[in-house]
Amino acid sequence: MVQGTTSDAGKSTLVAGLARVLARRGMRIAPFKPQNMALNSAVTADGGEIGRAQALQALAAGVEPHTDFNPVLLKPSSDIGAQVIIHGKVHAQLSARDYHEYKPVAMQAVMASWQRLVRDFEGVLVEGAGSPAEINLRDRDIANMGFAEVADVPVILIADIDKGGVFAHLVGTMALLSESERARVLGFVINRFRGDIGLLQSGLDWLEARTGLPVFGVLPYLHGLFLDAEDAIDGSQSSGGQTRLRAISPVLPRVSNHTDLDPLRLHPEVDFSWVGPGQPVPPADLVVLPGSKSVINDLAWLRQQGWDAYLQRHLRYGGKVLGLCGGYQMLGHWVRDPHGMEGEPGQTQGLGWLDLDTTLERNKHLRQVAGSLTLTPARLNGYEIHLGVTTGEALTRPLVRLDDGRADGAISEDGLVAGTYVHGLMDHPEALAAVLSWAGMAEAVTEDIGARREADLDRLADAIESHLDLGRLLQASSSHPHSPRE
Structure with a gap:
């Protein structure tokens, strides 16, 4: 499971990239996000609705999007209420407080999807939501460590260095986890780095010494990378060419x-x-x-x-x-x-x-x-x-x-x-x-957005293979006491 220290830390991107890497190695992989909150959605092959990020991850894995990939989708209709979609279909319009009470029922849908995916795929890449250290949301959590504890899966934490404070984010997140939650964290990935990696090394050494956990890699800032946004609007524009x-x-x-x-x-x-x-x-x-x-x-x-x-x-x-x-x-x-x-x-x-x-x-x-x-x-x-x-x-x-x-x-x-x-x-x-x-x-110049999406998924996968110690990560995952067993 990939969890992030903040929203937009790179969880969706890392899951998509790992899905493409493992698919290129011949594995049948499923993406999975227990609970998603987003207004960008996609229609699945089985006629349901899931978050757009999970549809992209399915594309990366080379499988058809399915409602099991995102069993709970929340589509906000106000600051305190959302449309609740369960297994691709509208279930109810609930306030934030009412949904909190509903979470144990939603968790049943989450675990039903999880069990089907574990049965039908060689591997499942799970994406968390927001941060696992949001104290006010820990009770009845189904999106981060609450799911990880019930499903008993190992976790890696990703943090965005481009925003600053990456070491505080990682160490602070670990400090706010319970003992059992910390025990299932395999290590860290640092995202969106630009500059001289040598100047970062002393910080990486300190982080590993402080936490006792490895940094599996530092992903570079990939300029111009196009992947479907989960929710936030990307204000960047294309460069080159003449405006017509x-x-x-x-x-x-x-x-x-x-x-x-x-x-x-x-x-x-x-x-x-x-x-x-x-x-x-x-x-x-x-x-x-x-x-x-x-x-x-x-x-x-x-x-x-x-x-x-x-x-x-x-x-x-x-x-x-x-x-x-x-x-x-x-x-x-x-x-x-x-x-x-x-x-x-x-x-x-x-x-x-x-x-x-x-x-x-x-x-x-x-x-x-x-x-x-x-x-x-x-x-x-x-x-x-x-x-x-x-x-x-x-x-x-x-x-x-x-x-x-x-x-x-x-x-x-x-x-x-x-x-x-x-x-x-x-x-x-x-x-x-x-x-x-x-x-x-x-x-007009012919532009194929589908071909661009595929090319950028391959570009992301290439970066992951170059900058992450995948052998160490996969070994740590398979040998970890919280790795799922048949």
Whole structure:
């Protein structure tokens, strides 16, 4: 099990890299995160929903994503509440306090998935969540040492040196663990190092002497590494090339599946920017309204931030607007939530640029899809994750025709506004080129986000093989008294 001293220490990255390393060595490996809290999710082969990071780790391991890889997924809908997804399906909307009481039941789902994975795979790489030293969350913990103790698995700790304080993070974390928890820690990995490794050696020696545990390796800072973000928005942009199109997207308070925008962010000819609260909205050729876990509330936020007036000017001068999932729903006349699926029951007027209405219903639509854009006969692959049922005249001008015979999305009569429920719309290079052409950039450089993802997973695996003592790590794991036995 990989646990981190902080959020974003590199747990997801290390698990993905180790999965690719072991898969290249011919092992059948499964990733596993007992509990994940994220608004970026993916649809599995068995028709459920898991964290996007576990889908990436499955890709790294060369296996199909499965709901057992992330049996408990929490999708925050407010600062104190979240949608609780168990084995890929919505279970309930719970407050933080109510979920704390529910954890023993959630642990049963976690252990059922764990037992199946241990039975069916040669190895399982487990990812923790946040930090195991969060004292207020120790009671009934199912995400870190609480799981490790019940499943009886060994642990390695990873810390991010780029943020500073790496030795305090590691030693402090160990100090806050119980005796039995400390006994299952094999050693440490230090992540995102840049500089002269010789200047770090005295610190590594001190750490090993202080804790009695080895440092298995120091991973370098891999500049430009592209891996799907678990939750936090990556504001970095691609470098090189000449800007031929400007694209922007608002950072909604409950933005979801923002990885949909990665193909634009990473394209060498696109100047893409996320626009946060209070920031001036710059001129653009294309505005993308992303997904949202709370469409009505995020619509109110857009209006408070002046985006409705901005978009009116943008469209008046011929700019294009693309809505994805929740952003698509915002483009219609009304969004109704009669059952309170994303907050208090109610309804709100949409932006009104597509002739359609949306009602949020209890059942979530989860499916992997393939099809073609109607802009041009460009292929696409993606997935649907949404509660809404959308109706209206605009649906007679769909944006997507799916291979299962369904039409999806809509295009306005003037061709300036479009929307769809399909996530991953621009991941396929043909679909990306078609969207860019519609937005005003003909003959764009072909970018294959899938090929880039695969190449960067191999790059990560190469770095792990070069900078981690994998032989020592695997030996320590297999010989540790807390290693699982058949």
